[in-house]
Amino acid sequence: MNLTQQLVNGLVLGHAYALIAIGWTVLLGVARLVNFGHGQMYMLGAFVTWYSVSRLGLPYLVAVPIAMLAGVAVGYVMQRVMLQLTLRQDLVSIMIVTLGFGYVLHGAAGLVFGSTGQILETPLSLIDVYWGDLWFTWQDIAIIIVAILFFALLKYVIERTGVGRTARMVAEDPALALLAGIDVKKVYLGVFAFEGAAVALAAALVAPRTPILTSMGFDEVIVTFVVVVLGGIGSITGSYFAGLALGLFTAFFGALVSPAYTTAAAFAVLIAVLVLRPGGLAAAPGSR
Amino acid sequence: MQPALRLALIIGCAVLGLFLPLLLGGTPAIYSAAVLIAIFAVMAYGLDTIVSDLGEVSLAHTVFFAIGAYATALLSTRAGLGPLGTLAGTVVVALLAAGILGLITLRLREFVFSLVTYAVAVVAITVAANWNFLGGSDGLRGIPAFELGFLGYRAQGDAELWPVAYALLLVTLYLMRSFRRSRLGQAAIMVHLNPRLATMSGIDPQRTRLQVFLFSAPITAAAGWLYAYQRAYVSADLLETYFLILMLTAVVLIGRRLLLGPLIGVAVVQIQEKFFSFGGYVDKIILGTVLILVLAYLPGGLVGMVQALREASRRVRDRDQTAFPAQTQTESIRKAGP
């Protein structure tokens, strides 16, 4: 096993994971919402990109925004339907509703895109780069660059702009934000739309690496969950580094032990962390 | 209604239920649907205690279902155990798994608990599809027919399996009813409605959650046990989201905490799929949409909707009779002023 090659793989994978998870981090941090349809939204982003590129013949750079728009639309619709549940903070129903949406997306995607696996080829993924012993593609480089830019931009917006301030106010106390004249409903809609856009962007960039199926998405949810938990709920910097750590772990575990069980292994690590150091995630059932 | 009369009525209905498939035509399709409805209803009842009583979402119950099926397959094909033996094995393994999962998640908040159970289910798919011990992606085949040698009873086909399925359903209904009247059931409701008050009444919410979890897992696993015999083979597709969505929809569609709710819910969904299907993908869309609509707009299920309509029409009738509290006292005091 080539150590540096795995290192490179790990870094690419890590940035991919961070990008996949960022929508969830913001959703959880600002609106305290979970989205169990996340994996299916990822799948949708991948397929819309694929469809635009290979069936509609559009250039990749056009397909990506289209996928993001589809993501925004889905996210917006989901939150619009769930709005009363969100305002009541009925977390149980929210979880089940998002699961239901994921299932509907699965069915709809199967209907529209079929059940065979596809390969998303982009101009970037077809260009290999050989650097000494190492091999990667321009797609991998794009993943890293976009991820870093996205994170930096997001951090700036959250910490320095009015929009970010509004989001932080709603994150801390929605009721108090209402008293400050903020339309909290619009913030929730916006955050869900953002999650849709972010996960679609991640899909458009990362999906070319493996074949895509309309039944996929579950591994992505696990990955996202691990990244968000390890990185600290709502922490943007935290989820970036957690993503990197997970990426490196996955690359090395896959090369050293078994590629099929990487997700299971990551999950096992997470369980170990949760059990040994529950931190802010452990509030015993029965406390808020 | 007098208790004796009530009991007679219940027994009468129970007996009637046994002959229901026959009364509806007795075709293989009907028996098959009936057996599956019974099995999936039992599966849903396990989740019902967690969602309706405890008020949390466990996404790991598909794993318990699969555990039941896989344990049955392994014990019957490799250890040669009969149905009673495999049932015992199923219950033991389910309790073990629920215990481990329950202890791991003991101190976690509700939504983290749900996330972890979700992740367990996803990981279980990977394991089931890759581990040769469990048959890998081909699964395990050759499960023998359901046979109780000492009774001379052998079930070949759904019509003959139906009494077993029905018996399992009746036992489950009895267990659910007993649970809701038991101390544990009451404790679960209290933790659900007002956790702080429950703690101050001496209830340990964590222990309650663990105990309800341990109670619910073998029920769902028992459904898996029978499903293994019905299908005669098990594979990783038992862990598909379909079963989870089916369970959840059944639990919320009719109304929360209604004894027959999940049974009717499962029946509605299964009848749609077996007799009014629009194809696999469209059925998925329909099922998912039903789940979404019920939760977003009909929190009390269909029964709740009927109740709300009745309440609304009653309020319209009462509206004209709302009088404003007598203003005389306030007015006279104000007039007394400076």
Added chain:
Amino acid sequence: MSAILEARDLIVAYGGNRALAIPHLSIGSGELVGVVGANGAGKSTLVNSLLGWSRGRPRIAGRVRLAGEDVSPLPSFERVRKGLLLIPEGKLVFGTLSVEDNLLAVGGAPLGEGRRAYSVDEIYDLFPRLKERRGHLGAQLSGGERQMLGIARALRLGPRALLLDEPSIGLAPRLVSTVLDTVKQLAATGLAVLLVEQNVRAAIKVVDRLILLERGQIVTEGPAAIMRDDPRIAEAYLGAHVA
């Protein structure tokens, strides 16, 4: 003097229970009205329902008018934008935002005539203490400073009517009189102010009118001078002998 804030037939009911039933309430420009009553009398329910904001899901009925405009059909945040501001009890600042961010985060919406939104600099002139602590997080402020910041944030929104829910809670006595004097000054600038208070003794010194609530209904109301001698208020809240 026409009323800035007016409520008619205000009813809040949880199921069959009436938590609040107010036939009429009106506060004019420059008027400081106090609302007192025992715990559970409905004081918080009153100010919350004026904003259309509530705990749980009660039925709220009645009309609320702000500067002549009927705001009853508007959601809470829009009433806030029109100048009906509540400084709630308990949590009134954003702990994870700095003082400066707390002030910057509000305001900016276009205002109607007769409304004046204070700029951040004007706030700092009014409350020099906040300027000193501008970089500190809300959670790091003392009780009195948070009360100041809560009021400051309200001023940033260009209020027409100000509702204060128990501003003196948890404050040292010296601070209580400072806060209430500030409230009195704000009323003098032309705002209609409704002050809900547990500390009747302190409130009665600054208010123009006093209302006594019991079980969600107005039991007695009148000018402060008269109310001071009202036996119900004197006995229950001020001690049997009042100077």
